[in-house]
Amino acid sequence: AQSVTQLDSQVxxxxxxxxxxxxxxxSSVSVYLFWYVQYPNQGLQLLLKYLSGSTLVKGINGFEAxxxxxxxxxxxxxxxxxxxxxxxxxxxxxSNTGGFKxxxxxxxxxxxxx
Amino acid sequence: xxxxxxxPSNKVTEKGKDVELRCDPISGHTALYWYRQxxxxxxEFLIYFQGNSAPDKSGLPSDRFSAERTGGxxxxxxxxxxxxxxxxxxxxxSSRQGLETQxxxxxxxxxxx
Numbered sequence: 001a002q003s004v005t006q007l008d009s010q011v012x013x014x015x016x017x018x019x020x021x022x023x024x025x026x027s028s029v030s031v032y033l034f035w036y037v038q039y040p041n042q043g044l045q046l047l048l049k050y051l052s053g054s055t056l057v058k059g060i061n062g063f064e065a066x067x068x069x070x071x072x073x074x075x076x077x078x079x080x081x082x083x084x085x086x087x088x089x090x091x092x093x094x095s096n097t098g099g100f101k102x103x104x105x106x107x108x109x110x111x112x113x114x
Numbered sequence: 115x116x117x118x119x120x121x122p123s124n125k126v127t128e129k130g131k132d133v134e135l136r137c138d139p140i141s142g143h144t145a146l147y148w149y150r151q152x153x154x155x156x157x158e159f160l161i162y163f164q165g166n167s168a169p170d171k172s173g174l175p176s177d178r179f180s181a182e183r184t185g186g187x188x189x190x191x192x193x194x195x196x197x198x199x200x201x202x203x204x205x206x207x208s209s210r211q212g213l214e215t216q217x218x219x220x221x222x223x224x225x226x227x
Contacts, residue, residue, distance in 0.1 A: 006156075036218075043205075043218045043219060043220045043221065044157075044205070044207075044218040045218070046215045046216070049215065090156060090157065092157075100145050100147065100162050100164055100170070100209070101159055101162060101170055101172070101173070102147070102159060102216065103159060104149070104156045104157035104158075104159070105156050106155060106156035107155075107156045
């Protein structure tokens with residue numbers, strides 16, 4: 001079984017500052033990892049995903065995440081945030097050995113202030 | 115092309131009534147998922163369908179919840195004898211077999227009075 005822990009429920013940050021949203025997972029098997037974003041009054045959309053290969057993954061809107069197997073982490077980063085990045089961010093994990101069950105974290109609300 | 119659609123967008127019902135929530139996945143997507151998002155909570159996996167395989171029902175919270183997928187396309191999530199704790203946004207997503215991106219619908223907001 002897998003589980004996901006998002007260490008911060010809310011992250012306030014000023015515009016143009018860097019941000020890191022933390023995600024740790026636990027799993028007894030190898031996994032795929034995802035970050036989804038939910039903008040206010042919109043549906044969830046994929047931000048980026050790690051399936052295999054390079055541990056540094058780049059996504060949309062300037063976000064990137066690094067898979068760290070030894071620390072079982074998949075933290076999301078952006079060097080300079082915009083007001084429009086204000087949203088809820090969800091980390092998710094899925095076993096890569098079969099099946100499609102995806103476990104989501106509780107979410108981190110990023111609030112970008114002017 | 116068209117995305118995942120869900121209906122109704124909002125549903126208000128009385129405790130004890132049954133409700134049906136509908137999901138139309140993206141055409142050609144063989145995998146379909148249902149999640150529940152309660153206020154202030156993350157997404158809770160409920161069930162997924164993959165082609166003609168037996169669905170994974172391991173996330174259904176009680177036997178009052180059931181889902182079916184007809185013809186490998188449209189899916190219906192049924193909640194019988196609704197309770198106030200069933201109030202949440204129910205999200206449907208679909209993905210193409212072999213690709214991992216899930217495409218989410220706008221959700222159905224269920225309120226049980």
